[in-house]
Amino acid sequence: MKVSVVGAGIGGMITALLLETNGHDVTIYEKEQKLGGRLTFETNGKYKIDQGPTIVLLPDVLLSILGDAGIPKEKLHLIPCDPLYDMYFYSGIKLTKWRDIDKQAEEIEKNFPGYGERFLQYTEDMKQVYTFGFDAFLSKSFHKLKEFLSYENIRFITKSRSYLDLDKYVKKYFDHTLLKEMYSLQSLYIGGSPYSVPALYGLIGYAEHAFGIWYLKGGYASLIDIIEEVCIDRGITIHQSTKVTNMLIENKQVVGVELENGDQVNYDVVIFNGEYPYLNKMLPKSSRKKEKKYKPSSGCLLAYVGVKKRFYHTTTHQFFMPDDFSKHMEDVFVKKKLTENPSCYVFNPITIDHEAAPENESVLYLLIPVPANDDIAWDEVKEQIVLKQLERIEKQAFPGLMDAIDWLSIRSPKDAKESGLYGGGSFGIAPHLSQSGGFRPQLIHPSIQGLYAVGASVHPGGGIPIVMQGAKLLAEYINQKGS
Numbered sequence: 001m002k003v004s005v006v007g008a009g010i011g012g013m014i015t016a017l018l019l020e021t022n023g024h025d026v027t028i029y030e031k032e033q034k035l036g037g038r039l040t041f042e043t044n045g046k047y048k049i050d051q052g053p054t055i056v057l058l059p060d061v062l063l064s065i066l067g068d069a070g071i072p073k074e075k076l077h078l079i080p081c082d083p084l085y086d087m088y089f090y091s092g093i094k095l096t097k098w099r100d101i102d103k104q105a106e107e108i109e110k111n112f113p114g115y116g117e118r119f120l121q122y123t124e125d126m127k128q129v130y131t132f133g134f135d136a137f138l139s140k141s142f143h144k145l146k147e148f149l150s151y152e153n154i155r156f157i158t159k160s161r162s163y164l165d166l167d168k169y170v171k172k173y174f175d176h177t178l179l180k181e182m183y184s185l186q187s188l189y190i191g192g193s194p195y196s197v198p199a200l201y202g203l204i205g206y207a208e209h210a211f212g213i214w215y216l217k218g219g220y221a222s223l224i225d226i227i228e229e230v231c232i233d234r235g236i237t238i239h240q241s242t243k244v245t246n247m248l249i250e251n252k253q254v255v256g257v258e259l260e261n262g263d264q265v266n267y268d269v270v271i272f273n274g275e276y277p278y279l280n281k282m283l284p285k286s287s288r289k290k291e292k293k294y295k296p297s298s299g300c301l302l303a304y305v306g307v308k309k310r311f312y313h314t315t316t317h318q319f320f321m322p323d324d325f326s327k328h329m330e331d332v333f334v335k336k337k338l339t340e341n342p343s344c345y346v347f348n349p350i351t352i353d354h355e356a357a358p359e360n361e362s363v364l365y366l367l368i369p370v371p372a373n374d375d376i377a378w379d380e381v382k383e384q385i386v387l388k389q390l391e392r393i394e395k396q397a398f399p400g401l402m403d404a405i406d407w408l409s410i411r412s413p414k415d416a417k418e419s420g421l422y423g424g425g426s427f428g429i430a431p432h433l434s435q436s437g438g439f440r441p442q443l444i445h446p447s448i449q450g451l452y453a454v455g456a457s458v459h460p461g462g463g464i465p466i467v468m469q470g471a472k473l474l475a476e477y478i479n480q481k482g483s
């Protein structure tokens with residue numbers, strides 16, 4: 001079959017490879033000159049660092065799907081991060097997260113007497129949630145809502161209380177604020193508030209201990225170079241700087257795509273890897289559904305910093321927590337305003353990869369969760385917010401940072417929106433209950449034959465391994481169905 005993939009994000013590229021493996025004739029169209037979408041580098045020529053994803057989770061899922069796509073695990077050099085990360089609280093307390101569950105229990109018991117046992121109970125319960133949740137929710141497509149709302153699923157959700165929001169769920173184990181934050185902040189990895197994502201997403205915090213956090217030598221975005229090389233070897237045609245503007249539909253069946261220059265090209269199957277809310281407008285008016293208002297995930301203020309100094313003593317990943325986490329979350333997700341003292345994630349790759357920056361220098365990445373809000377004058381406020389966080393991290397963990405800065409580049413939700421991310425949110429549509437599982441847009445278009453979607457804004461959701469899991473589900477469906 002002739003298949004067109006619209007978008008060369010990780011979801012599009014992996015689907016393309018999985019379909020080509022099954023003998024389909026695949027062409028990818030990418031509107032940008034570069035491939036990879038969010039999985040790319042930021043560079044000024046001298047310094048280079050991941051622009052988006054930095055934390056490699058679920059390595060077995062990643063390697064297994066890459067293997068199915070014809071990329072052997074030997075092509076990737078994954079290095080474990082242990083400790084997983086340090087957390088610096090506003091009060092000055094620093095806590096370390098370790099991969100090993102027993103070691104983590106000891107660390108918790110040492111700092112919060114009486115809570116070590118509770119942590120062990122939490123991981124035991126989360127193991128069940130992960131095991132059931134991965135099979136029941138991440139390994140199935142829910143184009144029929146009743147399959148999502150099956151008796152078995154509802155029974156599990158009710159029994160495990162994973163219908164609660166993550167904050168309430170974690171509170172059952174940790175009534176101590178700092179511990180609660182340690183095991184609920186992970187919902188921010190996918191742009192959701194712990195106060196509104198379902199507790200099922202707590203499986204991310206569990207997965208950090210169970211499967212580890214890893215670093216891909218050369219940076220996460222180097223995965224795209226590996227995938228591109230295999231795509232080219234396998235004869236997949238890739239058109240870069242080529243935007244698809246419209247889907248061609250006849251009798252509720254996709255028949256091809258129209259490009260920005262007006263060319264029309266016929267295909268049996270079209271897979272959209274852009275942000276799902278934009279797909280409707282690419283259909284002829286007669287095929288459009290009533291426009292639905294999706295909620296975007298949180299946005300990010302991102303700073304990439306070249307530094308004429310090395311900081312070996314820190315962990316690769318670290319979180320600087322705000323003075324008031326619940327207020328910060330309320331500002332980002334409910335009030336959609338800036339927080340005076342927000343949280344800040346810092347990535348320092350030279351601690352694990354000495355070649356990540358020029359000799360004796362470093363390159364850092366700061367991520368500050370902010371609202372996806374167009375009304376904020378990002379160009380006016382972004383530098384001031386970033387400088388304040390740089391000063392904070394200098395005090396708590398990076399002495400001498402400010403004087404050694406040689407390069408600073410900042411991306412705001414305005415840049416994200418201009419690059420095509422829905423509402424300026426970084427992680428696709430928000431992973432709230434009403435936009436999760438069977439309620440999220442699905443891989444299979446509800447009314448047009450041969451039209452599919454893959455990527456962070458469709459089921460099973462955002463994050464590299466999860467988007468790849470979506471690509472796997474989609475390719476299996478198309479291969480089985482035949483179109």
Ligand SMILES: Cc1cc2nc3c(=O)[nH]c(=O)nc-3n(C[C@H](O)[C@H](O)[C@H](O)COP(=O)(O)OP(=O)(O)OC[C@H]3O[C@@H](n4cnc5c(N)ncnc54)[C@H](O)[C@@H]3O)c2cc1C
Nearest residue numbers: 007009011031037038052053054055244274455456463464
């Ligand atoms: C700041 C940030 C930090 C992150 N951190 C992590 C992390 O640590 N770990 C992790 O696992 N995940 C992380 N993520 C999430 C991860 O990056 C995404 O879930 C994933 O990359 C999304 O892939 P995708 O397949 O949806 O494609 P995208 O990356 O969205 O790419 C889609 C592609 O389609 C193209 N396109 C769109 N419309 C058209 C069109 N009409 N015609 C042609 N081309 C089109 C776009 O140009 C783009 O290249 C992070 C994301 C961000 C932004």
